[in-house]
Amino acid sequence: xxxxxxxITCLINAIVISGSPPIVLWHGMGDSCCNPLSLGSLIxxxxxxLPDSYILSLRIGSNIVEDTSNGFFMNxxxxxxxxxxxxxxxxxxxxxxxxxxFSQGGQFLRAVAQRCPSPPMLNLISVGGQHQGxxxxxxCPGDNETICNYIRDLLHLGAYESFVQNHLVQAEYWHDPHxxxxxxxxxxxxxxxxxxRTFNEAYKTNLLKIRNxxxxxxxxxxxxxxxxxxxxxxxxxxxTTKIIPLRESSLYLKDLLGLKTMxxxxxxKFLESDTDHLQFTDQWFIDNIIPYLKD
Numbered sequence: 001x002x003x004x005x006x007x008i009t010c011l012i013n014a015i016v017i018s019g020s021p022p023i024v025l026w027h028g029m030g031d032s033c034c035n036p037l038s039l040g041s042l043i044x045x046x047x048x049x050l051p052d053s054y055i056l057s058l059r060i061g062s063n064i065v066e067d068t069s070n071g072f073f074m075n076x077x078x079x080x081x082x083x084x085x086x087x088x089x090x091x092x093x094x095x096x097x098x099x100x101x102f103s104q105g106g107q108f109l110r111a112v113a114q115r116c117p118s119p120p121m122l123n124l125i126s127v128g129g130q131h132q133g134x135x136x137x138x139x140c141p142g143d144n145e146t147i148c149n150y151i152r153d154l155l156h157l158g159a160y161e162s163f164v165q166n167h168l169v170q171a172e173y174w175h176d177p178h179x180x181x182x183x184x185x186x187x188x189x190x191x192x193x194x195x196x197r198t199f200n201e202a203y204k205t206n207l208l209k210i211r212n213x214x215x216x217x218x219x220x221x222x223x224x225x226x227x228x229x230x231x232x233x234x235x236x237x238x239x240t241t242k243i244i245p246l247r248e249s250s251l252y253l254k255d256l257l258g259l260k261t262m263x264x265x266x267x268x269k270f271l272e273s274d275t276d277h278l279q280f281t282d283q284w285f286i287d288n289i290i291p292y293l294k295d
Contacts, residue, residue: 020293026109099121134173217272218277233245
């Protein structure tokens with residue numbers, strides 16, 4: 001029989017372990033891991049709802065300035081590799097974690113789920129992530145207008161040129177419905193994780209390991225074009241007036257990522273917020289997101 005002190009210690013440890021799983025955040029374009037006006041504030045808010053939670057907000061770079069810059073100019077594949085190393089090095093995540101990606105952080109964390117299954121991702125929550133890419137760049141986040149104007153010029157001049165693909169993040173998920181063949185051949189990130197270049201069985205196997213895929217679409221989105229990309233929808237080829245929803249897409253019908261399987265198992269959740277991009281109330285977050293973070 002265990003001594004009383006040892007027994008009490010075991011019970012305390014069990015209570016700590018039984019708390020809510022760790023949470024990993026990945027910010028969007030023009031933001032950083034710890035901006036007090038965005039993710040920094042959100043971390044504090046989550047703590048009010050889940051006070052015992054461990055939260056890691058991914059910083060891609062040695063400081064916040066690098067983190068922000070890398071969201072524009074660091075090859076997305078290199079960012080995924082960097083993030084995977086951070087996750088593997090954090091012993092707090094070894095038993096699994098919930099992931100929340102904001103805007104481009106949504107598809108980046110999906111790539112993490114597909115490429116880096118250890119430590120295990122539990123629920124993947126994509127808040128405004130562009131999973132079928134974008135074909136438009138209507139508004140710039142924060143105080144980054146000069147950078148955004150430069151990016152717009154590069155995208156329209158040669159999004160699929162090798163140099164642009166390797167050095168401009170937004171080009172790596174630029175999806176031109178009038179150049180589908182070029183997109184599939186040249187896109188070094190999105191076309192790869194969406195199985196549009198070659199089929200990678202591990203991508204499907206690994207994504208199927210997560211519990212749920214929660215997709216948040218903003219109904220008044222003025223930044224993502226088309227906003228249906230946030231639910232895996234996209235334009236019909238050569239037609240920017242018609243959207244092909246996820247369940248009618250070849251990605252779904254061929255089950256290239258396991259999305260059809262997950263959907264049939266009720267493991268894909270299609271959520272909406274009747275607001276602009278990444279704009280949501282505390283109550284909306286409590287009602288719609290917090291439940292997926294509790295266990």
